[in-house]
Amino acid sequence: MKLVTAVVKPFKLDEVKEALKDAGIQGMTISEVQGFGRQRGHTEVYRGAEYTVDFVPKVKVEVVADEADVDRIIDAIVAAARTDKIGDGKVWVSEVDRVVRIRTGEMGVDAV
Amino acid sequence: MDTGDTAWMLIATALVLFMTPGLAFFYGGMVRSKNVLGMLMQNIFAMGLLAVLWALVAFSLAFGDFGNGGWIGNLDFVGLKNVGQGVTLGALQLTIPVVLFAAYQMTFAVITPALITGASADRLKFSAYATFIGVWLVVVYAPVAHWVFAGGWLAKMGALDFAGGAVVHINAGAAALALVLVLGKRKNWPNEPMHPHSLPLTVLGTGILWFGWFGFNAGSALAANGVAAQALMNTFLAASAAMLGWLLVERIKGGHATTLGAASGAVAGLVAITPCAGFVGGLSPIVIGAIAGGLCMLACSLKFKFGFDDSLDVIGVHLIGGLAGSILLGVFADTAVNKAGFDGLALGGGTSLLVDQIVASAVTLAFSFTVSFVLAKIIDMAIGLRVTPEDEEEGLDTSLHAETAYALSGRIG
Numbered sequence: 001m002k003l004v005t006a007v008v009k010p011f012k013l014d015e016v017k018e019a020l021k022d023a024g025i026q027g028m029t030i031s032e033v034q035g036f037g038r039q040r041g042h043t044e045v046y047r048g049a050e051y052t053v054d055f056v057p058k059v060k061v062e063v064v065a066d067e068a069d070v071d072r073i074i075d076a077i078v079a080a081a082r083t084d085k086i087g088d089g090k091v092w093v094s095e096v097d098r099v100v101r102i103r104t105g106e107m108g109v110d111a112v
Numbered sequence: 113m114d115t116g117d118t119a120w121m122l123i124a125t126a127l128v129l130f131m132t133p134g135l136a137f138f139y140g141g142m143v144r145s146k147n148v149l150g151m152l153m154q155n156i157f158a159m160g161l162l163a164v165l166w167a168l169v170a171f172s173l174a175f176g177d178f179g180n181g182g183w184i185g186n187l188d189f190v191g192l193k194n195v196g197q198g199v200t201l202g203a204l205q206l207t208i209p210v211v212l213f214a215a216y217q218m219t220f221a222v223i224t225p226a227l228i229t230g231a232s233a234d235r236l237k238f239s240a241y242a243t244f245i246g247v248w249l250v251v252v253y254a255p256v257a258h259w260v261f262a263g264g265w266l267a268k269m270g271a272l273d274f275a276g277g278a279v280v281h282i283n284a285g286a287a288a289l290a291l292v293l294v295l296g297k298r299k300n301w302p303n304e305p306m307h308p309h310s311l312p313l314t315v316l317g318t319g320i321l322w323f324g325w326f327g328f329n330a331g332s333a334l335a336a337n338g339v340a341a342q343a344l345m346n347t348f349l350a351a352s353a354a355m356l357g358w359l360l361v362e363r364i365k366g367g368h369a370t371t372l373g374a375a376s377g378a379v380a381g382l383v384a385i386t387p388c389a390g391f392v393g394g395l396s397p398i399v400i401g402a403i404a405g406g407l408c409m410l411a412c413s414l415k416f417k418f419g420f421d422d423s424l425d426v427i428g429v430h431l432i433g434g435l436a437g438s439i440l441l442g443v444f445a446d447t448a449v450n451k452a453g454f455d456g457l458a459l460g461g462g463t464s465l466l467v468d469q470i471v472a473s474a475v476t477l478a479f480s481f482t483v484s485f486v487l488a489k490i491i492d493m494a495i496g497l498r499v500t501p502e503d504e505e506e507g508l509d510t511s512l513h514a515e516t517a518y519a520l521s522g523r524i525g
Contacts, residue, residue: 044307045366047376047412047425051305 001096001108002070006061007033007089008081013059019080020063023072026112029062039087058089064096066109113199114207120336121208121216127327128219132159132226134320138379139230141313142372142424144306146507147234148313148517154241158226161242165249166221167192171214173254174221178202179263184255189214203263207335216331217257224253224280230424231288234298234306235504238512240497244487248287252483256283256476270465271472272445272453274343275332277387277438278476285431286477288422290484295497297421299504306423311371318375322351325382329389339450343389347382350401354381357405365409373409376429380408383433388441393449400444404436431477438473442466 008016013030020028034055041054065073070093077091101111136155140148162170169190176185178201188202189195197209206213225245232241259266260273273279298306308314329347333340358377359369384404385397392400412428415421422428442465445456455461491497498504503511510516 045368045370046308046372047428048362048366048409049302049413049416050366051307053305053307 001099001112002065002067003094003096004063004065004070004073004077004091005094006077006081006091007035007058008061008077009083009087009089010057010059012081012083012088013061015080016061016077019076020061020073023069023076025063025065025069025073025076027063031060031062033058033060037087037090056087064099064112066112113197113209114335117207117335117337118209118212120340121212121331121334124327124331125212125216125219127324128216128331129159129222129324131219131321131324131328132156132223134317134324135223135226136317137313138317138321138375139233139314139424141310141315141317142230142308143233144507145309145518146509148309148509149513149515150238150508151229151233153238153513154229154236155226157242158222158229158245161246162222162225162249163218165246166218167214170221170249170254171195171217173250174257175201175204175214175217175262177262178204181263181265181268183259183265185258185262213334216334217261220257220276220280220328221249221253224276224284225249225287227280227284227426227430228288228291231292231422231426232295233423234508235498236291236295237495237497237499238508240491240495243491243495244291244497247487248484251487252283252287252480253279256480259476260472266472266475269468269471270454271468272391272441272465273387273438273472274390275329275386277384277434277441278472281383281386281430281434282438282473282476283434283480285427285434286480287484288426289420289431290481291488292420292422294485294488294492297419298423299501301421301423302416308372311375315371315375318378322378322382325351325386329386333390339390342393342449346385346389346392346397349395349397350385350388350404351378351381353398353401354378354384354405354408357381357402357407358409359405361406361409376412376425377405377409380404380429380433383408383430384437384440386434387438388444391441391445391450391453393446396444396446400437400440403440404433407436408433435473435477438469439466442469 034057044051074091099111136152140151143151172189173185176188195210195214199206201210225248257279258264260279326344330340330344355374355377358373362373363369381401384400408429411432412425443457445453446459447455454465457466
């Protein structure tokens with residue numbers, strides 16, 4: 001069992017969602033997040049005074065999946081979220097020990 | 113009594129009162145989200161405290177002994193004594209009930225001290241605020257209103273102020289400067305960025321202010337007549353032209369036309385046209401507005417240059433805009449628009465009015481600054497003006513009012 005986490009540009013969320021659905025993914029969790037990578041922040045101007053804003057708004061997408069599906073998921077996210085411009089985000093995969101479906105008590109891959 | 117005038121002034125009074133919540137949102141959007149209730153509270157509270165003080169004592173001090181050419185009114189109308197449905201207020205002959213006149217002026221008395229809140233945002237103790245505006249209404253606003261609106265010495269000298277360029281805007285702007293000099297800068301200003309948390313609120317507030325300002329300026333005719341109509345047109349055009357002026361300067365200087373710039377420009381234009389509203393005509397409001405818009409945009413950088421933390425630019429917009437309008441009135445005043453006025457420099461009236469306008473502006477600025485500075489110092493020594501550094505860090509909403517503006521996880525629990 002793996003957790004695939006992606007941080008993408010907010011306006012790419014719909015395309016990422018559709019690509020994951022097309023790849024047969026049953027569910028996902030998203031959250032609005034802020035941060036910076038190599039893109040760094042941006043500059044805002046209020047009444048002529050410039051301010052640097054370090055944290056850029058992004059969307060975090062999390063998918064729990066069977067190990068066999070992980071490559072497909074990564075490919076789908078990368079293809080959908082890429083604009084080739086700086087700030088496209090990242091995808092990473094981490095190990096998941098246990099998964100339980102609350103309604104039925106199913107465990108592991110059956111619960112995904 | 114004239115029923116048409118009375119009907120209009122009833123509406124104008126409601127319009128001007130609506131400006132104070134508008135101002136609350138204009139300012140509230142510009143502060144950080146942890147201080148938005150602190151800002152809204154200061155403004156809404158002004159509608160409570162100042163209205164009561166106005167009825168108890170300040171109205172009488174401002175409008176008692178009308179036309180005495182002096183420095184202050186008297187105690188004839190304390191507690192609204194003799195303020196009823198008649199149309200005579202001492203030497204002032206009205207066409208509306210005196211009680212309505214007192215209510216209309218009450219809305220001015222509410223918003224003028226409230227204007228100061230933008231300068232002292234995020235760090236002024238609530239008890240100190242309440243004390244400051246309460247005393248300020250009596251010792252600063254009432255006398256200045258008397259000088260100008262009640263036939264006091266500035267009015268007798270010949271200075272013009274249709275709806276309060278000096279009484280409201282120079283007065284509040286000078287007090288704001290005095291208050292922030294005593295109060296000090298916000299923690300970490302200007303090194304830490306302190307962005308507006310909700311410009312949509314600011315734009316909403318701008319719309320409410322603009323709407324209410326028609327009552328403020330056109331209502332200052334105290335009648336439903338041609339001067340009121342001209343004042344309404346001037347108010348509209350000056351706000352529009354000032355928005356363009358501000359955006360143009362902003363675009364040239366910084367490369368972006370911003371939402372906050374459009375909102376601020378409109379307010380700067382409304383401020384500048386306030387003294388002029390019933391005394392100018394033609395395209396003068398466009399010229400006055402455009403100058404005020406560009407000038408106020410440039411004036412907002414003064415605080416960085418001189419190091420005073422006028423948080424939301426009350427000095428840049430209200431003091432500078434009020435000065436611009438009051439002085440430009442000496443140029444553009446036109447007796448063809450209003451026989452009660454004088455001709456300005458551009459209308460062949462010479463420099464006499466211009467000089468009076470400069471004197472009235474300078475005296476108002478100096479008086480308000482001095483008294484406000486002393487008042488702020490006394491309050492600071494007696495009860496302290498500032499919240500603790502911890503409370504400032506936490507934000508005024510929870511530290512002063514035990515509330516939170518935005519429950520971001522509203523559906524949880």
